[in-house]
Amino acid sequence: MTEGANGTGLDVFRRVYEDRNAPARAWKERGGKVVGYFCDNVPTELIHAAGFLPYRISGQPEADLMRVRDQIDALYQNDLATRPEFVASMLSQLLGSELAFLDYLIIPHNRHAIQAIYRELQEAAQENADLKLPPLHYMDKAWSPFSEPDGFNRNAVVGLRDALAAWRGRAIDDADIATSIEVAEATRSLLREINAARLDHPTKVSSSAALWAHAAAMLLPPDQFARAARAMLDELPGLPERNGPRLFLGGSPFDHDRLYALIDALGATVVTEDHCWGARTADDYALPQGAPLDRLAARFHAAPACSIRYSFEDTIDASVNRAVSADVDCAIHYVFAGDNTQSWETPDEVKALRERGIPTLHLAEQRYDCAPPEDIKAQISAFLATVPARDRRQPA
Amino acid sequence: MKPGEQTRLASVDAVRAHQRTWLEETRAAVGEGGGRFAICNADDFEEIFTAFGIPVMVVNYWNSIVTFSERKGPHFGAVLRERGYTPNMFSMGLATTLDPAEAPWGGLPKPTIMIGTTRDETQLRVMELWARAFGCECYPLDFSWTSQYRQLPPPGWWNLHFSRSGEMIDPARHAERVRQMERLIAHLEERLDQPFDHARFREIMEGINEQMALWQEAFDLIATVRPLPVSLRDQTALYQLNWQRGTAPNIALMRDFLTEVRQLVADGAGCYPQERFRLYLATSGNDPLYHRYLRERWGGAIVSSRYSGIAPMYARDLSREGPLEALAARQLFLFDKEPHWEVHEAKRWGAQGVIGLERDPSLPSRYRRVVEAAGLAYLALPRDADDEEIHGLIDCFVQTRILEGQ
Ligand code: SF4
Ligand code: SF4
Numbered sequence: 001m002t003e004g005a006n007g008t009g010l011d012v013f014r015r016v017y018e019d020r021n022a023p024a025r026a027w028k029e030r031g032g033k034v035v036g037y038f039c040d041n042v043p044t045e046l047i048h049a050a051g052f053l054p055y056r057i058s059g060q061p062e063a064d065l066m067r068v069r070d071q072i073d074a075l076y077q078n079d080l081a082t083r084p085e086f087v088a089s090m091l092s093q094l095l096g097s098e099l100a101f102l103d104y105l106i107i108p109h110n111r112h113a114i115q116a117i118y119r120e121l122q123e124a125a126q127e128n129a130d131l132k133l134p135p136l137h138y139m140d141k142a143w144s145p146f147s148e149p150d151g152f153n154r155n156a157v158v159g160l161r162d163a164l165a166a167w168r169g170r171a172i173d174d175a176d177i178a179t180s181i182e183v184a185e186a187t188r189s190l191l192r193e194i195n196a197a198r199l200d201h202p203t204k205v206s207s208s209a210a211l212w213a214h215a216a217a218m219l220l221p222p223d224q225f226a227r228a229a230r231a232m233l234d235e236l237p238g239l240p241e242r243n244g245p246r247l248f249l250g251g252s253p254f255d256h257d258r259l260y261a262l263i264d265a266l267g268a269t270v271v272t273e274d275h276c277w278g279a280r281t282a283d284d285y286a287l288p289q290g291a292p293l294d295r296l297a298a299r300f301h302a303a304p305a306c307s308i309r310y311s312f313e314d315t316i317d318a319s320v321n322r323a324v325s326a327d328v329d330c331a332i333h334y335v336f337a338g339d340n341t342q343s344w345e346t347p348d349e350v351k352a353l354r355e356r357g358i359p360t361l362h363l364a365e366q367r368y369d370c371a372p373p374e375d376i377k378a379q380i381s382a383f384l385a386t387v388p389a390r391d392r393r394q395p396a
Numbered sequence: 397m398k399p400g401e402q403t404r405l406a407s408v409d410a411v412r413a414h415q416r417t418w419l420e421e422t423r424a425a426v427g428e429g430g431g432r433f434a435i436c437n438a439d440d441f442e443e444i445f446t447a448f449g450i451p452v453m454v455v456n457y458w459n460s461i462v463t464f465s466e467r468k469g470p471h472f473g474a475v476l477r478e479r480g481y482t483p484n485m486f487s488m489g490l491a492t493t494l495d496p497a498e499a500p501w502g503g504l505p506k507p508t509i510m511i512g513t514t515r516d517e518t519q520l521r522v523m524e525l526w527a528r529a530f531g532c533e534c535y536p537l538d539f540s541w542t543s544q545y546r547q548l549p550p551p552g553w554w555n556l557h558f559s560r561s562g563e564m565i566d567p568a569r570h571a572e573r574v575r576q577m578e579r580l581i582a583h584l585e586e587r588l589d590q591p592f593d594h595a596r597f598r599e600i601m602e603g604i605n606e607q608m609a610l611w612q613e614a615f616d617l618i619a620t621v622r623p624l625p626v627s628l629r630d631q632t633a634l635y636q637l638n639w640q641r642g643t644a645p646n647i648a649l650m651r652d653f654l655t656e657v658r659q660l661v662a663d664g665a666g667c668y669p670q671e672r673f674r675l676y677l678a679t680s681g682n683d684p685l686y687h688r689y690l691r692e693r694w695g696g697a698i699v700s701s702r703y704s705g706i707a708p709m710y711a712r713d714l715s716r717e718g719p720l721e722a723l724a725a726r727q728l729f730l731f732d733k734e735p736h737w738e739v740h741e742a743k744r745w746g747a748q749g750v751i752g753l754e755r756d757p758s759l760p761s762r763y764r765r766v767v768e769a770a771g772l773a774y775l776a777l778p779r780d781a782d783d784e785e786i787h788g789l790i791d792c793f794v795q796t797r798i799l800e801g802q
Binding site: 069070073074075076111112118119121122127138140142143144145146147148152155180254277285308310311312324340341343345346347350362365 | 480537576763
């Protein structure tokens with residue numbers, strides 16, 4: 001890989017991934033404001049339209065969870081305060097000073113542990129006067145298929161627009177929203193190009209590189225992302241072919257790259273995945289034509305909250321289709337301990353993939369930090385050894 | 397009566413028998429064909445099915461039979477693990493359908509429909525999987541009182557239920573919930589080929605108010621008299637009357653209970669002969685196994701738990717809004733596991749202390765702070781178990797926090 005003066009596209013993505021707060025810090029140095037949010041379904045177009053930089057909060061395997069125990073768990077009975085570790089690690093950063101640069105924070109109604117943060121933070125602040133929080137906004141969502149597309153969920157989008165307008169002290173007009181929809185579509189379409197390249201025979205995009213690119217799209221100002229993404233796409237032809245097993249990753253959301261790096265090191269490649277830090281964030285919901293806000297509302301309504309799409313069968317089918325259409329040789333489902341969303345879906349996904357002849361490794365109740373790496377590595381390499389060889393320069 | 401033995405109220409045994417008979421009759425009726433049956437979550441949709449004349453099993457109730465009454469949690473946990481799932485208490489019912497031979501009380505018949513709640517992602521998925529195991533329809537509804545995290549409960553919220561519940565819920569969610577219920581009712585009218593009887597529905601909602609007024613009267617009496625006339629165990633068992641609530645048999649059973657309580661009070665009867673001081677249980681468990689040790693060693697009686705205070709919160713003022721709006725409001729906020737309320741309850745019961753479950757009892761929790769600030773002693777236990785460690789914590793608590801103050 002050649003390193004240009006400003007680094008290659010991939011280098012930019014890696015650097016952003018390694019220091020995820022850097023773009024927000026730089027933005028603030030230039031006088032801008034940063035809006036933190038959780039998950040992959042908050043319409044960040046509205047944040048851009050308000051002139052703020054969106055910052056998606058991610059977990060940290062090395063975060064200090066004692067803060068969560070002392071400041072949040074101590075508030076509730078122990079049957080209330082259950083959350084997977086990746087959520088705890090996000091909460092921990094909000095309780096400490098790591099995310100002190102956030103000017104505002106949006107908490108969506110996704111999995112229970114995420115939406116609960118809205119109340120947990122407020123009650124923690126009532127108890128502890130030293131805890132300084134940015135202004136919070138709860139973005140509600142109806143999940144069932146029986147809510148009207150132009151009803152409750154549309155109102156939630158309007159509510160977010162109005163909250164952002166109040167924060168900036170000025171209304172957000174449709175022209176601004178229309179512009180940021182175009183920009184966001186350009187970002188998604190670059191990600192889709194990267195995702196398409198991941199599916200090439202042979203692929204040249206490593207598992208980690210793909211993960212970094214998706215995260216960068218949620219952290220960088222769009223123009224910077226676009227430059228780096230084009231650079232990365234331009235670099236691809238010069239990269240080495242990856243002829244090891246093509247792999248689908250299902251299960252819990254990976255907001256760190258330890259598992260991806262491990263899979264790369266074993267010669268296999270995650271060519272697509274089903275979690276909220278990967279290919280799913282670039283899904284095309286074919287926004288209908290119409291008023292800008294209605295377009296955003298339509299996508300917000302259609303996109304599942306977390307992976308929680310109704311019905312169960314639709315969720316399983318969507319996941320299995322991702323794997324099958326990527327022409328993978330095998331799949332790994334890695335589920336964190338305490339990830340109650342995945343623990344009920346994964347067994348059916350695994351079964352469906354195996355029925356289709358795709359060898360699948362189900363790693364249940366795993367550690368969020370993927371430790372100890374030797375154990376994970378041993379299990380995965382033993383599994384990969386069972387995957388039949390084939391010429392991966394050709395579609396099967 | 398031997399020391400440590402508890403009386404059982406005839407009226408509460410009648411409630412226990414009623415529930416079992418109800419299930420047997422329901423199973424027989426469904427089994428004979430043409431029988432209709434539904435499963436839904438506790439606070440979600442029972443009244444609507446009752447108005448349709450459809451017997452309904454409440455998920456949490458069934459799960460508690462499996463877990464607490466029959467103690468089959470470990471078996472059904474293994475059933476789920478074998479299939480790759482990570483079991484929790486909510487999923488016990490699903491497991492009984494996956495392994496019906498082991499199901500308590502002969503198991504559940506196949507429902508016509510199950511109402512899937514989006515209380516949280518787990519409950520939605522478990523209900524969908526359960527419906528699949530039965531081969532029946534699952535119909536999801538949005539929101540519930542445990543996803544009510546948008547608003548903090550206002551101070552003194554436990555006094556607002558009857559007529560001011562609107563202050564505790566999000567108006568947009570409430571409107572959406574009403575819309576979704578109307579749609580579900582229309583769906584049921586079509587599926588069941590039967591019009592919804594609005595008058596009957598109002599009658600049930602009024603019946604709930606009547607039942608809860610009787611509950612309140614009985615428990616106000618129980619809480620104030622000495623010695624305690626109704627054991628914690630019987631108080632908890634009575635909660636079963638909240639299933640099929642508002643129906644004539646349930647109201648009659650509640651009335652019998654009140655009559656029996658009045659008689660016990662008149663007779664000066666007590667259920668815990670060793671009652672020397674009172675404690676209040678701020679957990680969601682049943683009568684704990686360590687209670688016997690606490691009584692026999694120290695004369696400490698657990699006189700009540702949060703369940704006794706939750707039941708009357710089902711009552712709603714129907715003169716202010718329609719029954720459907722009232723029901724939707726209740727579905728969005730029933731109660732909160734919150735220490736100020738439990739302190740209020742503990743004092744009502746004349747307790748000197750409160751028992752809570754805390755993963756790490758050494759932490760200075762909010763429960764501890766609020767309870768102690770109210771002048772009550774607080775015992776945090778790491779587990780609901782009856783072993784030496786728990787006995788040791790009890791001994792220490794009684795000696796340092798209860799006896800020293802006397
Ligand atoms: S898994 Fe779901 S709840 Fe968790 S971060 Fe992703 S979208 Fe949010
Ligand atoms: S309040 Fe009662 S009915 Fe509702 S979940 Fe708790 S125990 Fe069940």
